[in-house]
Amino acid sequence: xxxxxxxxxxxxxxxxxxxxxxxxxxxxxxxxxxxxxxxxxxxxxxxxxxxxxxxxxxxxxxxxxxxxxxxxxxxxxxxxxxxxxxxxxxxxxxxxxxxxxxxxxxxxxxxxxxxxxxxxxxxxxxxxxxxxxxxxxxxxxxxxxxxxxxxxxxxxxxxxxxxxxxxxxxxxxxxxxxxxxxxxxxxxxxxxxxxxxxxxxxxxxxxxxxxxxxxxxxxxxxxxxxxxxxxxxxxxxxxxxxxxxxxxxxxxxxxxxxxxxxxxxxx
Amino acid sequence: xxxxxxxxxxxxxxxxxxxxxxxxxxxxxxxxxxxxxxxxxxxxxxxxxxxxxxxxxxxxxxxxxxxxxxxxxxxxxxxxxxxxxxxxxxxxxxxxxxxxxxxxxxxxxxxxxxxxxxxxxxxxxxxxxxxxxxxxxxxxxxxxxxxxxxxxxxxxxxxxxxxxxxxxxxxxxxxxxxxxxxxxxxxxxxxxxxxxxxxxxxxxxxxxxxxxxxxxxxxxxxxxxxxxxxxxxxxxxxxxxxxxxxxxxxxxxxxxxxxxxxxxxxxxxxxxxxxxxxxxxxxxxxxxxxxxxxxxxxxxxxxxxxxxxxxxxxxxxxxxxxxxxxxxxxxxxxxxxxxxxxxxxxxxxxxxxxxxxxxxxxxxxxxxxxxxxxxxxxxxxxxxxxxxxxxxxxxxxxxxxxxxxxxxxxxxxxxxxxxxxxxxxxxxxxxxxxxxxxxxxxxxxxxxxxxxxxxxxxxxxxxxxxxxxxxxxxxxxxxxxxxxxxxxxxxxxxxxxxxxxxxxxxxxxxxxxxxxxxxxxxxxxxxxxxxxxxxxxxxxxxxxxxxxxxxxx
Numbered sequence: 001x002x003x004x005x006x007x008x009x010x011x012x013x014x015x016x017x018x019x020x021x022x023x024x025x026x027x028x029x030x031x032x033x034x035x036x037x038x039x040x041x042x043x044x045x046x047x048x049x050x051x052x053x054x055x056x057x058x059x060x061x062x063x064x065x066x067x068x069x070x071x072x073x074x075x076x077x078x079x080x081x082x083x084x085x086x087x088x089x090x091x092x093x094x095x096x097x098x099x100x101x102x103x104x105x106x107x108x109x110x111x112x113x114x115x116x117x118x119x120x121x122x123x124x125x126x127x128x129x130x131x132x133x134x135x136x137x138x139x140x141x142x143x144x145x146x147x148x149x150x151x152x153x154x155x156x157x158x159x160x161x162x163x164x165x166x167x168x169x170x171x172x173x174x175x176x177x178x179x180x181x182x183x184x185x186x187x188x189x190x191x192x193x194x195x196x197x198x199x200x201x202x203x204x205x206x207x208x209x210x211x212x213x214x215x216x217x218x219x220x221x222x223x224x225x226x227x228x229x230x231x232x233x234x235x236x237x238x239x240x241x242x243x244x245x246x247x248x249x250x251x252x253x254x255x256x257x258x259x260x261x262x263x264x265x266x267x
Numbered sequence: 268x269x270x271x272x273x274x275x276x277x278x279x280x281x282x283x284x285x286x287x288x289x290x291x292x293x294x295x296x297x298x299x300x301x302x303x304x305x306x307x308x309x310x311x312x313x314x315x316x317x318x319x320x321x322x323x324x325x326x327x328x329x330x331x332x333x334x335x336x337x338x339x340x341x342x343x344x345x346x347x348x349x350x351x352x353x354x355x356x357x358x359x360x361x362x363x364x365x366x367x368x369x370x371x372x373x374x375x376x377x378x379x380x381x382x383x384x385x386x387x388x389x390x391x392x393x394x395x396x397x398x399x400x401x402x403x404x405x406x407x408x409x410x411x412x413x414x415x416x417x418x419x420x421x422x423x424x425x426x427x428x429x430x431x432x433x434x435x436x437x438x439x440x441x442x443x444x445x446x447x448x449x450x451x452x453x454x455x456x457x458x459x460x461x462x463x464x465x466x467x468x469x470x471x472x473x474x475x476x477x478x479x480x481x482x483x484x485x486x487x488x489x490x491x492x493x494x495x496x497x498x499x500x501x502x503x504x505x506x507x508x509x510x511x512x513x514x515x516x517x518x519x520x521x522x523x524x525x526x527x528x529x530x531x532x533x534x535x536x537x538x539x540x541x542x543x544x545x546x547x548x549x550x551x552x553x554x555x556x557x558x559x560x561x562x563x564x565x566x567x568x569x570x571x572x573x574x575x576x577x578x579x580x581x582x583x584x585x586x587x588x589x590x591x592x593x594x595x596x597x598x599x600x601x602x603x604x605x606x607x608x609x610x611x612x613x614x615x616x617x618x619x620x621x622x623x624x625x626x627x628x629x630x631x632x633x634x635x636x637x638x639x640x641x642x643x644x645x646x647x648x649x650x651x652x653x654x655x656x657x658x659x660x661x662x663x664x665x666x667x668x669x670x671x672x673x674x675x676x677x678x679x680x681x682x683x684x685x686x687x688x689x690x691x692x693x694x695x696x697x698x699x700x701x702x703x704x705x706x707x708x709x710x711x712x713x714x715x716x717x718x719x720x721x722x723x724x725x726x727x728x729x730x731x732x733x734x735x736x737x738x739x740x741x742x743x744x745x746x747x748x749x750x751x752x753x754x755x756x757x758x759x760x761x762x763x764x765x766x767x768x769x770x771x772x773x774x775x776x777x778x779x780x781x782x783x784x785x786x787x788x789x790x791x792x793x794x795x796x797x798x799x800x801x802x803x804x805x806x807x808x809x810x811x812x813x814x815x816x817x818x819x820x
Binding site: 130131132153154157160161167168169171172173174175176177178179193197200201205208209211212213214215216217218219220222223224225226227228 | 324327328329365366368369370372374376377378379380381382383385386389390391392393394395396397398399402403406425436439440443588633636638639664665666668669673674675676678680681682683684694695698699724738739742
């Protein structure tokens with residue numbers, strides 16, 4: 001949990017790209033894939049994204065470990081679309097009020113693939129980007145206020161600590177006789193009490209950390225950066241690659257006749 | 268560029284200085300007159316409430332400046348903080364001189380700001396707008412000065428031990444090249460090895476830079492030879508000065524020994540008097556890979572019937588705080604931090620768990636206490652202890668657990684469940700439906716009677732510790748498990764706690780304590796269970812972790 005804030009010795013190519021370039025590509029993919037629900041553009045994008053895995057130092061096991069809620073959500077969305085969308089074409093399955101037709105299956109598949117294809121770039125970004133480098137880029141290149149960016153970065157470290165603290169407080173309270181069983185009301189009360197305990201600790205830790213940062217001169221108007229956030233030719237390739245994938249996805253869908261702008265009226 | 272030639276030691280001057288925190292009626296410091304020459308090394312002593320931390324915070328320039336702008340001209344307001352007199356560094360207010368003083372606090376976790384070692388050290392220098400090229404020179408030198416130069420700059424700060432985190436914080440301060448080092452109980456949360464690590468690093472840096480030092484610490488023995496002056500503060504009043512004593516260490520310690528002892532200061536060479544165990548401290552059987560459950564015979568204790576009876580046993584136990592992880596829909600047990608532990612807990616006998624940092628002492632204690640599920644092996648309660656609740660303490664309901672095994676956590680605040688000391692003590696008995704009559708006795712015995720209406724969170728460190736022991740004992744457990752009960756405690760609380768536990772032991776309670784404190788375990792007697800160095804924790808090792816510096820506790 002706590003080493004989620006470093007790259008865990010990931011030395012893949014994309015770790016060296018500027019976080020802002022990678023972020024721009026993620027935004028681009030999201031926008032393009034949100035435009036149309038069709039399985040062709042989503043599959044093309046997905047195929048390219050899978051090809052990028054080694055470049056980001058990501059493996060399928062790691063992907064599942066970090067991104068399973070997103071993938072599960074996409075699968076559920078696809079499934080419910082298949083059974084609930086208005087039927088068009090041949091009926092494939094009909095169980096009472098639920099039915100799957102060729103049309104609704106296509107829509108559901110599009111939904112599923114699109115969900116995964118939108119989620120993957122974000123997982124890729126997180127797996128090859130150190131939050132400290134992202135903060136550097138946001139403050140130095142995107143010119144966000146450094147107090148805000150560095151404050152958030154320092155707070156993120158505390159979130160990991162809080163996860164450990166939650167477990168400890170849970171045990172400490174069980175040792176006082178506060179059970180995690182009983183009626184739902186009792187359990188809710190126990191959880192609320194534990195949350196309060198965590199909140200108290202979080203506030204204490206946060207204020208001590210704030211004193212530490214202030215005592216190290218944080219908060220002044222002038223500041224230098226030990227790590228310079230720079231763009232390199234790699235970033236040009238990253239952005240070009242992103243544009244290429246987006247264009248390929250749209251072109252393939254338009255050629256196949258499946259391009260289907262969600263915001264426009266259906267043909 | 269070398270580091271030492273541009274550190275200018277700072278002078279401190281206080282004239283009638285006082286500070287009242289926002290929302291408090293009484294000032295934390297009042298009428299302080301003090302001069303500290305450049306390069307002097309001062310140990311600040313005094314009872315809690317004498318304003319030692321407040322003074323350090325003020326010198327670091329971090330005292331309540333956020334509401335300074337909203338201060339109403341000439342209108343004193345109880346909600347605003349209030350400053351009287353003057354406190355100056357080199358003749359100017361501390362707040363106007365960022366980076367002139369560097370402050371280290373107690374809790375190692377909050378002394379680290381960023382997640383990579385090099386970045387964390389650079390943070391202060393960045394804030395002082397030091398040019399980039401100079402920053403990395405300073406970072407290298409600072410890490411070298413505190414003995415962490417062997418770590419790669421991108422080493423994760425979360426993988427450091429407490430002592431290493433404090434040394435890292437020192438490096439971060441040194442990289443700002445401050446003329447004044449302020450240390451607020453820098454070693455209170457560390458084990459003995461960590462304490463020496465940090466103390467020695469501070470000494471080396473002072474020798475190199477000649478900076479002025481002000482350190483607050485209860486354990487005088489640790490710092491005595493490093494400082495050249497001791498200042499004893501007292502809660503100031505309209506008539507009394509805030510400085511009670513001031514002079515060279517040996518002189519102050521000779522003059523004020525009795526007073527300091529009475530105030531709970533750990534004066535060198537003084538071990539507080541404690542109640543002795545009656546009869547011989549009995550030795551049972553315990554060992555990491557050693558004796559079986561019925562290995563050594565259980566000698567019958569004199570006096571109390573049932574003393575020496577086996578209550579709780581751990582067999583070939585493997586422990587971890589991690590829960591089983593799910594990979595490809597299969598539960599994978601976590602990699603244990605320690606395994607093969609065999610130990611016995613007997614009525615009226617003490618068991619002390621020792622071992623280096625990271626060896627799983629606390630994790631083992633929590634598993635023994637029925638709070639963590641064993642990774643392998645088992646913890647079993649005898650019929651004598653379980654009284655029908657079943658053999659596995661982890662499966663007991665919370666009410667069943669507290670009446671049998673009581674656990675006192677290292678951080679008392681983690682165990683507070685109400686907003687009032689009396690409710691805190693009544694909580695267990697009320698849930699169990701009996702035992703309320705014992706509460707008065709505990710209040711009396713642990714000197715909490717006057718505090719019954721106070722909010723537990725507002726108590727002093729020693730009071731919190733006493734309360735946390737009392738609350739757990741209110742449920743009448745036959746086994747008491749304590750995690751580092753003497754960490755950061757003053758000598759008075761220490762002696763009270765040790766005496767109280769020795770009394771409990773003689774009355775037939777089993778006491779298991781995780782501790783680094785040899786004197787404390789000597790008072791309790793009994794068996795020592797020594798856990799070995801940590802097992803290899805991660806299959807996926809970061810290269811730096813193989814470094815001996817990192818693997819060392």
